[in-house]
Amino acid sequence: EVQLVESGGGSVQAGGSLTLSCAASGFAVAGTCMAWFRQAPGREREGVALLGASGHTNYGDFVHGRFIVSKDNAKNTLFLQMNDLSPIDTAMYYCATATRRAYCGWSKAGYDVWGQGTQVSVSL
Secondary structure, three states: OOEEEEEOOEEEEOOOOEEEEEEEEOOOOOOOOEEEEEEOOOOOOEEEEEEOOOOOEEEOOOOOOOEEEEEEOOOOEEEEEEOOOOHHHOEEEEEEEOOOOOOOOOOHHHOOEEOOOEEEEEEO
């Protein structure tokens, strides 16, 4: 069974850092496009970061160099290191991948496997 499990969320003050993890099972993250999305209350789910199969990365416009997406193939885990967090980063963060077809973009519809999410809360 293909599964993604996020962890690492929590509450931090503005300017702080968190590193999220997404443990994958049932498939190998190596050679697979992986994505991070987030959803704040009352807002659409938006793309945060992409890590392509080749290692190419792409980030949402709001990231401004604060986040780094990476993966550990040996641990079959995706990471999102988030620095200089702000209250506007408060959201549920999800990792996702596409197993039915090759897809690596910003559309939520392109991904068929999602984790349950991990909450990030940033206060002033």
